[in-house]
Amino acid sequence: DGDLLLKNINAQAPFPICFTDLEKAVAEKIETGPFGYIRSGAGGEQTLHNNRAAFEKYSIIPRFLHDVSNIDTSIELFGKTHPTPFLFAPVGMNRMAHDEGELAVVRAAEQLKIPYIQSTVSSYALEDVAQAAPAATKWFQLYWSTNEDIAYSMADRAEAAGFEAIVLTVDTVMLGWREEDVRNQFSPLKLGYARGNYMNDPVFTASLPDNSFESYVQGVLQNVFHPTLNWENVRELKRRSNLPILLKGILHPEDAELAIENNIDGIIVSNHGGRQLDGVIASLDALPAIVKTVNGRIPVILDSGVYRGMDALKALALGADAVAIGRPFVYGLALNGQQGVEKVMTNLYDELKVSIALAGATSVKGLRNITIVKKDGVD
Numbered sequence: 460d461g462d463l464l465l466k467n468i469n470a471q472a473p474f475p476i477c478f479t480d481l482e483k484a485v486a487e488k489i490e491t492g493p494f495g496y497i498r499s500g501a502g503g504e505q506t507l508h509n510n511r512a513a514f515e516k517y518s519i520i521p522r523f524l525h526d527v528s529n530i531d532t533s534i535e536l537f538g539k540t541h542p543t544p545f546l547f548a549p550v551g552m553n554r555m556a557h558d559e560g561e562l563a564v565v566r567a568a569e570q571l572k573i574p575y576i577q578s579t580v581s582s583y584a585l586e587d588v589a590q591a592a593p594a595a596t597k598w599f600q601l602y603w604s605t606n607e608d609i610a611y612s613m614a615d616r617a618e619a620a621g622f623e624a625i626v627l628t629v630d631t632v633m634l635g636w637r638e639e640d641v642r643n644q645f646s647p648l649k650l651g652y653a654r655g656n657y658m659n660d661p662v663f664t665a666s667l668p669d670n671s672f673e674s675y676v677q678g679v680l681q682n683v684f685h686p687t688l689n690w691e692n693v694r695e696l697k698r699r700s701n702l703p704i705l706l707k708g709i710l711h712p713e714d715a716e717l718a719i720e721n722n723i724d725g726i727i728v729s730n731h732g733g734r735q736l737d738g739v740i741a742s743l744d745a746l747p748a749i750v751k752t753v754n755g756r757i758p759v760i761l762d763s764g765v766y767r768g769m770d771a772l773k774a775l776a777l778g779a780d781a782v783a784i785g786r787p788f789v790y791g792l793a794l795n796g797q798q799g800v801e802k803v804m805t806n807l808y809d810e811l812k813v814s815i816a817l818a819g820a821t822s823v824k825g826l827r828n829i830t831i832v833k834k835d836g837v838d
């Protein structure tokens with residue numbers, strides 16, 4: 460594997476190698492509305508910025524002169540081994556980026572053996588996504604609905620279609636204050652990008668007065684937001700489902716403790732990529748206290764701002780069991796469909812693998828023992 464870098468230096472057409480290049484290429488390729496929706500954060504984008512800055516505060520002090528010729532990048536989640544510590548974060552309405560949308564992403568997930576988390580607000584029905592990649596590990600991200608029957612219907616459909624876990628997102632009881640979308644007058648929900656999954660739900664469609672586009676829009680706007688969501692709903696979902704339940708969006712150690720008290724099976728430390736409450740703590744900054752509280756009882760996954768292999772390494776060194784990737788794969792999708800997604804994820808993986816070795820570790824678990832320091836005075 461000494462050629463992980465050199466294999467990228469060849470005669471092929473160049474593909475953007477880092478996040479900045481990717482974002483620039485996508486800005487030139489797709490329209491302002493969808494691009495702004497994908498790129499932007501809520502409010503003044505303080506959290507979007509801090510998600511990145513948090514990674515830059517940490518440095519590794521490597522150890523040398525140990526054999527690092529064999530690197531084990533595998534992890535285990537809910538009794539299943541995965542060859543990499545990456546997951547695809549749930550990202551809604553992928554047809555904004557590419558016509559094949561979620562189908563292209565799940566095929567990349569199957570190819571690379573990276574677990575795929577499908578969003579409730581997907582452009583394709585969850586059944587079609589499952590069928591596109593039968594061998595992929597698939598989890599379903601649930602947006603609760605104030606109409607509980609719709610929430611349970613979505614969860615039941617996911618289980619029937621072979622999804623192996625439910626990820627309940629807790630930070631999006633209503634949409635964040637996203638100024639870029641107001642500026643661009645852009646709402647993918649209103650444009651119908653979430654039709655695929657909602658219109659395939661029998662309980663949702665039965666709740667509509669008719670089959671018109673306008674009824675879909677009204678129905679989604681009424682059901683996707685759910686300000687009533689509370690711990691009793693979580694307990695009821697856990698009682699009803701046979702699948703492991705994860706909570707996505709946990710940032711406070713006391714909520715992590717409550718999750719465990721309520722028999723939740725895993726948590727995703729996330730601030731939704733800075734898209735919900737602007738001014739919340741960076742995901743990486745929230746991680747150490749949560750890892751300490753959870754203390755290995757359930758898996759802790761981190762997302763928000765993992766844009767290179769070295770970011771993944773830092774999160775794993777600070778105790779995350781896995782990391783989920785959002786915008787980078789969406790940009791790969793926008794540039795070149797399934798192949799673009801695979802290229803982005805392979806670059807992340809290759810950089811991580813090189814970095815584990817250069818840091819002086821030989822496995823993901825081994826990263827917990829390396830020396831990682833927080834720089835003073837850098838914010």
Ligand code: FNR
Binds near residue numbers: 600
């Ligand atoms: C998201 N995210 C998201 N999360 C979720 O639970 N359900 C969803 O439908 C969506 N939709 C969505 C759309 C777009 C365009 C983006 C960029 C993000 C949040 C996502 O799962 C994840 O938390 C963040 O993307 C992680 O941050 P990075 O990797 O984008 O910085």
